[in-house]
Amino acid sequence: MTLRGGISTALAAVLVVVIVVAAGAAVFLVFYPSSVTTTGQSTSSVVSSAANLVAAIQPTPQTACGGQTFSSSSLTINWGNLAPSTEGIQYVCLENTGTTPVTLAVTSTLSPSIGRVASPQAGSILNGRGIIQVELDLWISSSVQPGPISAFTITVGAKS
Numbered sequence: 001m002t003l004r005g006g007i008s009t010a011l012a013a014v015l016v017v018v019i020v021v022a023a024g025a026a027v028f029l030v031f032y033p034s035s036v037t038t039t040g041q042s043t044s045s046v047v048s049s050a051a052n053l054v055a056a057i058q059p060t061p062q063t064a065c066g067g068q069t070f071s072s073s074s075l076t077i078n079w080g081n082l083a084p085s086t087e088g089i090q091y092v093c094l095e096n097t098g099t100t101p102v103t104l105a106v107t108s109t110l111s112p113s114i115g116r117v118a119s120p121q122a123g124s125i126l127n128g129r130g131i132i133q134v135e136l137d138l139w140i141s142s143s144v145q146p147g148p149i150s151a152f153t154i155t156v157g158a159k160s
Helices: 009-031
Strands: 041-049 053-058 075-081 086-096 102-108 113-120 132-142 152-158
Touching: 053 075, 053 152, 075 086, 102 113, 102 132, 132 152
Parallel strands: 041 152
Antiparallel strands: 041 075, 053 086, 086 132, 102 152, 113 132
């Protein structure tokens, strides 16, 4: 049977199916754009240790730390969603409540197959009664499969 304008009923049915499938795919991509490519939410504890060090979360990079509530216990950082081959950056403020200068060290329990953690401030000297902003850089390996990664610990402390 031919419809008005010369299109067959079968061809019209095929066109309707193609349009419905394309619309469904578009709706999926709008509501789930990054569900396949992210490594998921990961949480890390930042632990200040040794040499009278206390820390505070620094929500944005600033030239000076000030106004934060410092804590000697663990702080939790939510790195958010990071895709393979990407970097996340977070900031903490560190205070040396003692009088002896310390050389800063940053270590992590993150598996090298997942990524690495570093800081430009590693090796810096923090004088007694001094405060420093510490940038923590988390690099996710290109070989990491999409999905959540296990929690890990970052220790910001005195170099031994």
